[in-house]
Amino acid sequence: MSELQRLRDALRDFAAAREWNQFHSPKNLAMALSAEAGELLETFQWLTEVQSRNPSPEALAAASEEVADVLLYLIRLCDQLGIDPIAAADRKMLANAAKYPVDKARGNSKKYTEL
Amino acid sequence: MSELQRLRDALRDFAAAREWNQFHSPKNLAMALSAEAGELLETFQWLTEVQSRNPSPEALAAASEEVADVLLYLIRLCDQLGIDPIAAADRKMLANAAKYPVDKARGNSKKYTEL
Amino acid sequence: MSELQRLRDALRDFAAAREWNQFHSPKNLAMALSAEAGELLETFQWLTEVQSRNPSPEALAAASEEVADVLLYLIRLCDQLGIDPIAAADRKMLANAAKYPVDKARGNSKKYTEL
Amino acid sequence: MSELQRLRDALRDFAAAREWNQFHSPKNLAMALSAEAGELLETFQWLTEVQSRNPSPEALAAASEEVADVLLYLIRLCDQLGIDPIAAADRKMLANAAKYPVDKARGNSKKYTEL
Numbered sequence: 001m002s003e004l005q006r007l008r009d010a011l012r013d014f015a016a017a018r019e020w021n022q023f024h025s026p027k028n029l030a031m032a033l034s035a036e037a038g039e040l041l042e043t044f045q046w047l048t049e050v051q052s053r054n055p056s057p058e059a060l061a062a063a064s065e066e067v068a069d070v071l072l073y074l075i076r077l078c079d080q081l082g083i084d085p086i087a088a089a090d091r092k093m094l095a096n097a098a099k100y101p102v103d104k105a106r107g108n109s110k111k112y113t114e115l
Numbered sequence: 116m117s118e119l120q121r122l123r124d125a126l127r128d129f130a131a132a133r134e135w136n137q138f139h140s141p142k143n144l145a146m147a148l149s150a151e152a153g154e155l156l157e158t159f160q161w162l163t164e165v166q167s168r169n170p171s172p173e174a175l176a177a178a179s180e181e182v183a184d185v186l187l188y189l190i191r192l193c194d195q196l197g198i199d200p201i202a203a204a205d206r207k208m209l210a211n212a213a214k215y216p217v218d219k220a221r222g223n224s225k226k227y228t229e230l
Numbered sequence: 231m232s233e234l235q236r237l238r239d240a241l242r243d244f245a246a247a248r249e250w251n252q253f254h255s256p257k258n259l260a261m262a263l264s265a266e267a268g269e270l271l272e273t274f275q276w277l278t279e280v281q282s283r284n285p286s287p288e289a290l291a292a293a294s295e296e297v298a299d300v301l302l303y304l305i306r307l308c309d310q311l312g313i314d315p316i317a318a319a320d321r322k323m324l325a326n327a328a329k330y331p332v333d334k335a336r337g338n339s340k341k342y343t344e345l
Numbered sequence: 346m347s348e349l350q351r352l353r354d355a356l357r358d359f360a361a362a363r364e365w366n367q368f369h370s371p372k373n374l375a376m377a378l379s380a381e382a383g384e385l386l387e388t389f390q391w392l393t394e395v396q397s398r399n400p401s402p403e404a405l406a407a408a409s410e411e412v413a414d415v416l417l418y419l420i421r422l423c424d425q426l427g428i429d430p431i432a433a434a435d436r437k438m439l440a441n442a443a444k445y446p447v448d449k450a451r452g453n454s455k456k457y458t459e460l
Contacts, residue, residue: 003117003201010208018215019222023276026178027159027167030152031275031372033185034379037145037152038268041386044142045261046253046454049393052142055196063141064198067189068207070148071200074185081170083179085186086118092183093125100133107134109391138391142261146390149264153383156271160376161339161368164278224276233347233431240438248445249452256408257389257397260382263415267375267382274372282372285426293371294428298437300378300419301430304412311400313409315416316348322413323355330363337364 004075004085011076029077036069119190119200126191141195148188155181234305234315241306259307266299349420349430356421374422381414 001009015021043062044052055063078085099112108115116124130136158177159167170178193200214227223230231239245251273292274282285293308315329342338345346354360366388407389397400408423430444457453460 003119007201007204007208014208014211017217018220020220020224022222023224025164025167026170027162027164028275030155030159030167030178031271031376034149034152034156034383035268035272035275037149037185038265038271038379040145041149041261041268042265044145045258045265047142049140049142052140052145053195055141060196060198063145063192063196064203065207067193067198067200068203070152070185070189071204072207074182074189075204077178078182080168081175081178083175083182085182086122088179088183089122089186089190092180092187093122093129096129102132105133105135107137109135109138143390146257146261146386149268150383150387150390153264153380153386156376156383157380160373160380233349237431237434237438244438244441247447248450250450250454252452253454255394255397256400257392257394260385260389260397260408264379264382264386267379267415270375271379274375277372279370279372282370282375283425285371290426290428293375293422293426294433295437297419297423297428297430298433300382300415301434302437304415304419305434307408308412310398311405311408313405313412315412316352318409318413319352319416319420322410322417323352323359326359332362335363335365337367339365339368 002086007072008075008079011072012079015076024076024080026077026080029073029080033070033073033077036066036073040066040070117201122187123190123194126187127194130191139191139195141192144188144192144195148185148192151181151184151188155185232316237302238305238309241302242309245306254306254310256307256310259303259310263300263303263307266296266303270296270300347431352417353420353424356417357424360421369421369425371422371425374418374425378415378418378422381411381418385411385415 015024040063043055043059043066047055047059074085077083078088100115104115105112130139155178158170158174158181162170162174189200192198193203215230219230220227245254270293273285273289273296277285277289304315307313308318330345334345335342360369385408388400388404388411392400392404419430422428423433445460449460450457
């Protein structure tokens with residue numbers, strides 16, 4: 001069993017014990033994930049990019065907590081929708097390789113539609 | 116090597132080949148992750164909760180793509196910050212168990228600060 | 231002078247007195263706006279749609295604070311970019327009227343690209 | 346009648362003509378607002394702060410559209426909740442002045458809880 005499957009099962013048990021399935025619709029979980037992504041933003045919003053590459057221990061701890069929240073809601077959302085997140089990510093990696101060929105994308109942050 | 120480590124390494128190679136490390140500050144990656152979380156929201160914003168539990172094939176495919184984008188940026192962000200996402204999630208699971216004891220949280224969606 | 235211009239000027243004075251222009255790049259303000267939008271989401275994430283139409287006094291007060299934060303960052307961002315938010319909204323209303331003709335959009339929540 | 350009230354009324358008419366009140370719960374409008382805030386983020390995510398202060402005409406036009414979307418959903422949300430956005434912003438300005446006294450906040454981007 002992979003790490004994500006282990007976390008998926010732990011989240012299932014956690015929600016079942018608390019009778020939280022009623023709240024865990026994909027709609028609500030997408031909201032919760034996005035709210036946590038907003039807290040992650042807050043960690044970095046007044047830092048320069050350079051500062052964000054060398055965060056203080058406090059900023060790093062805060063980012064670590066928010067990343068965990070995002071990941072846990074993501075796993076839970078995938079479970080409710082029957083999505084395998086690793087397979088979805090693998091498909092996306094392939095799609096990105098086609099959208100962003102090395103020779104066109106090198107040193108360039110443009111969206112693939114503008115390359 | 117775990118699935119997330121494999122994806123982490125694939126993302127490293129992808130970014131290095133395109134000289135994208137210059138763009139991949141934690142600040143920028145947090146923005147990109149949050150923008151993808153916004154696209155995930157868009158998938159569900161006009162659906163009822165019930166509809167979101169039984170999405171159309173199109174909605175499910177869209178959600179699957181956005182979940183993949185969020186996961187890939189999350190892995191990349193963790194790599195740039197030196198965070199182990201699984202360890203962070205495990206710590207958060209423990210913290211959540213303490214914040215939301217079963218007897219207080221059962222059938223209740225209140226925040227732990229209000230339980 | 232309109233209400234938004236009055237708030238714009240008050241925000242200019244507020245930031246100038248605190249020497250905050252250095253932090254108020256459009257990039258950072260967009261992040262702050264989005265983080266506040268995330269807090270707004272949090273207010274509603276575990277409520278049903280029906281509950282969200284009849285919020286508790288506490289939920290209403292929380293939503294009111296978050297809406298204010300979003301509006302203030304929006305005004306500040308527009309000021310830094312030289313955007314007139316009312317003119318931009320008027321243009322968008324016209325565009326939306328063209329994208330969503332009454333006979334096609336009636337009772338339908340589909341995106342204009344799918345109508 | 347103020348500019349925001351004019352837009353509020355135009356949005357009411359727009360939604361009524363399309364029978365969209367059924368979709369415009371505060372929960373859904375908060376999601377839509379946040380999704381648009383995510384599109385605003387996307388405009389700036391790969392720009393440096395300096396570049397974001399001097400956006401290209403294309404980036405400025407994109408930001409202008411996303412700002413308009415956020416503002417329109419914000420006005421609509423306030424209307425559905427009975428919130429006066431200007432009064433809420435005025436209250437928040439007063440609260441911010443108390444939280445961030447000039448002598449403590451000058452040149453400092455820390456949150457008020459850490460000042």
